[in-house]
Amino acid sequence: MTTADRTRIDRYEPTEIEPRWQARWAELGLDRVDLRAQGRPKYYLLTMYDYPSGDLHIGHWYVKTPTDAVGRYRRMNGFNVFFPVGFDAFGLPAEGAAIKNGIHPATWTMKNIDNMRRQLRSMGATFQWDAEVVTCLPEYYRWNQWLFLRLLEAGLAYRAKAPVDWCPNDGTLAREQVEGTDRHCWRCGAPVEKRDLEQWFFRITKYADELLDFGGLDWPEPIRVQQANWIGRSEGAEVVFTSAPDAHLAGGDEIRVFTTRPDTLFGATFMVLAPEHPLVERLTSPGQRPVVETYIAQARRQTEIERLSTDRDKTGVPLGADAINPVNGERIPIWIADYVLSGYGTGAIMAVPAHDERDFAFATQFRLPIREVIRAGETIGQEGELEAAYVSKAETDVLVNSGRYNLMSVPAGIRAILADLETDGRGKAAVSYRVRDWLISRQRYWGTPIPVIYCPTDGIVPVPDADLPVRLPEDVDFKGSGESPLKTDRAFLDVACPRCGGPGRRETDTMDTFIDSSWYWFRYLSPHLESGPVDRALVDGWTPVDQYTGGAEHAVMHLLYSRFFTKALADLGIVGEREPFKRLFNQGQILGADGERMSKSRGNVQDPDKLVARYGADTIRLFLMFMGPWDQGGPWSPTGIGGVHRFLNRVWTLALDPKGIEGGAHDAGQLPAGEDADAAERAIRMAAHRTLRTVTEEYEGFRFNTMVAHLMELANLLFRYRGTQVADGVAWQEAIRLLLLMLAPAAPHITDELWNRRRAAAGLAESSIHAEAWPAVDPAAIAAETREVPIQVNGKIRDRVTVPVGIEQAELERLVLARDKIRAALAGRTPDRIVHAGGRLVNIVVRS
């Protein structure tokens, strides 16, 4: 085909087609959904909303456009699909921009949102824009405050003084926001310190056990494992030691420890308290006081210093006091050391150096006694000096040096010791969790104000519901010191106590923005509702979310908080379901071409606007799906994008110009050798329907890369028939129709254009392809009469034979053994065995 010929039909011009169809879909209301419609099954499709940083990069497309394809596919399958978007609009970058450029965070944020809305529209996705949520608007954050007050009433929110992780730039951090061995801030990278502050907490620990239960959820295994590890449930015992009488001490103070190994109680040769433990002060002997105080001060500072290695030497000092072991009355010295954490268990341990690596290291360093109390059963009587801690809980291990518990197996020992401790009131079975309560206070301006007032008379007073929202003052002074401007804003700060009317002071901390994202999908259902946070009827009808898509980096933050919130809201009677997201898919992450995370500072950000201008949204959508498995991600490389664009061009040509013949092949326009028109049409139908069968499964299973590959294969096959006598025949027409329908969810613009050009050519009125039903496979079309069977000799392919589908095994064997190549491979030997692999293959086994 020459250039002149090729211009005979219109060329594929995505930049002309795409905006036109996007406008048309808006007119047709394709992006609207009647949430109260009856009849069709609901499908709540949710993709993680974005922080309005200002620009979309290709990573946003990577999450959202395949998700949109799923929505379109579901819609074609008769579902009422709800697919909202919004913006996670509070947060630090806006404040940073304010300090740096003197722009108000609200101005900066809303401007960014405007730009991002435009960019999001260019994806051609069917987002429900009228459900949009912007979390920095009072109509949203008002309900953060309202929910906070309900949690406060229910005892799920509380204020406590606690050592908190503190970043000099960003203030308080949640534990999840402290990263790495050196404990740096996830945002700015500065070393994180510990500070004692009065802070607000949400009682997520109350739900620890329920959060470990993923029953009924279709979530990726790695995320479930990560959450389970984060929650970190350990079963063991709480054992009560007592302080021994001493010159400076009457004795009898209860010192509780948590242990997972009550069977090793006889091996406790000393005890260690966290430096922050409340009893340290009381137990320390006058002689040790200076050393102890120095150590505590040092430990405090130590968390501020970069600690690059976890296997640094253990440090600690003795208090100069002893404790009494409840099982044998033995006196053991009490130490403090920073390897015992104040926030876990009881903040105190019994040290069993023989059977715990950390205690072993500590004992070795300070020459404390090590007493073996567990031995592998078969090594009894071979006791010697231990070179390392023996940490084992094997069934065959037995207790030694443990008085009346000697020679009991470990499980039996645990049960017996626990029972005896319980009888004496000296201990009980206990469970401990790694997860701590969620610290939600942030010393920042750009967040939801925490709705409480401090009154000298009444203490902590909640802001009455009627006074909500507590609005962020707009006219504030950003000094750039990092200190929240709310702290110095008299108009905000000074407020009458709602209870006594006296002078009160408003809370100046704002909420962690993860609160916003912990319930936003409920709000999507009624974003402007003024009578409450959620419309209960809609929530009951539409939640849980059927499919959630987003990055795995939220495994222990957003995805855990959301589950907690949903459970808490269910207990408060605000929602009915206890889990937010029924099915979760974590797509991978697109990295920069350098293999690093995309970021402006690295200069490796891919701008989708340019790509869209050059290739069109359909090509970009399809290319992102084609790159590889969706959960894999990978470095961005535009190599190959041309191949996908070519594919769309071929679809264009197939649909509009079936009779044309390209130059190139000598036999162009001829049917394949040995094929008549009937056979050709059967081949086309079979290919189209087989493709439909696979592609349907691939949409269901989110295997978009192979889905695109199979559509390419079908297009390649049709291209071979282009210009032949069957081009544009009945089978061809059907194949084109199926090809367009199958491609429609992934490449929505070009398919609607081609669909309607073909309708117009047939004298039919316009009708969007996206209103069509997903086609059904015709079983008759895919039924084959013959099939090709590979033949192996000793597992190696030697030949193939085409046989009728229903052939008898004996007949097949006779046929196979008569083949020249097989006779040659057998070289006169007699087969020992012939394996028929379910009709898929024949393997002739011959020995010698």
Add this chain to the structure above:
RNA sequence: GCCGAAGUGGCGGAACCGGCAGACGCGGCGGUCUUAAACACCGCUGAGGGCGACCUCGUCCGGGUUCGAAUCCCGGCUUCGGCACCA
């Protein structure tokens, strides 16, 4: 160190259940069309050997199970992600 995921052509990847390794695309080579180039189209393209039909080798490494292993089992190596003294 612990937990998790993954290692297949020059590259992205396919093979979903143990049954034709490398689908599809990129890149490369050759060709058709064109005055020419670009575009488009057609063919070839894992490595080695052979004029050829074909043969040998080949899915991180070493063992094993099986008629048959990229796939299952045991041991090891490497890369990526998470956790960071959690008693």
